[in-house]
Amino acid sequence: xxxxxxxxxxxxxxxxxxxxxxxxxxxxxxxxxxxxxxxxxxxxxxxxxxxxxxxxxxxxxxxxxxxxxxxxxxxxxxxxxxxxxxxxxxxxxxxxxxxxxxxxxxxxxxxxxxxxxxxxxxxxxxxxxxxxxxxxxxxxxxxxxxxxxxxxxxxxxxxxxxxxxxxxxxxxxxx
Numbered sequence: 001x002x003x004x005x006x007x008x009x010x011x012x013x014x015x016x017x018x019x020x021x022x023x024x025x026x027x028x029x030x031x032x033x034x035x036x037x038x039x040x041x042x043x044x045x046x047x048x049x050x051x052x053x054x055x056x057x058x059x060x061x062x063x064x065x066x067x068x069x070x071x072x073x074x075x076x077x078x079x080x081x082x083x084x085x086x087x088x089x090x091x092x093x094x095x096x097x098x099x100x101x102x103x104x105x106x107x108x109x110x111x112x113x114x115x116x117x118x119x120x121x122x123x124x125x126x127x128x129x130x131x132x133x134x135x136x137x138x139x140x141x142x143x144x145x146x147x148x149x150x151x152x153x154x155x156x157x158x159x160x161x162x163x164x165x166x167x168x169x170x171x172x173x174x175x
Contacts, residue, residue: 003059010063011070018071026068033065095163104161106168114165117158 014033018026040058044051074081098104128138140147 003055006056006059007063007066010060011067012063014064014067015071018068019075026072029064029068030072033061033063033068037061037065091160092163095160096167099164099167104164106164110161111165111168114158114161118162121155121158 010033014029018029037058040054040061044054044058047054070081070084095104099106104110124138124141128141131138141151142148
């Protein structure tokens with residue numbers, strides 16, 4: 001909860017800076033937040049005992065990154081950031097409720113299924129990217145047509161199910 005508050009506070013600060021006070025610093029916030037967050041994550045992974053210090057630092061740096069990127073995207077597509085934030089928070093709390101209530105459990109079979117589905121999404125995007133380097137397109141994946149929408153809905157469900165995995169790993173790590 002504290003990390004979420006830090007992310008939101010840093011993102012709100014960056015959003016206000018980028019959209020009003022000093023829009024020229026968007027790159028500084030984005031790159032600084034991304035690189036700094038990556039370094040903080042690496043330190044946390046390789047020195048887990050440092051997590052009481054590095055986790056809040058990571059949350060703040062990711063907030064800087066997310067706030068700047070979201071402000072840029074919102075300037076191109078007004079209103080989309082607010083919708084994305086609401087949908088993300090709604091998905092988070094829905095999946096947390098389903099996990100905590102026991103309606104969805106991270107059984108070994110569930111974890112294998114989500115891992116395989118996530119791997120399939122990874123390889124689909126990897127092949128799409130490789131094909132694009134050679135001028136070929138897998139347009140149906142990125143289109144606004146029926147097939148593209150269905151594919152993206154499936155990917156969203158897989159992403160939401162990955163939250164169940166995260167909750168499971170957090171619970172096991174805390175134990």
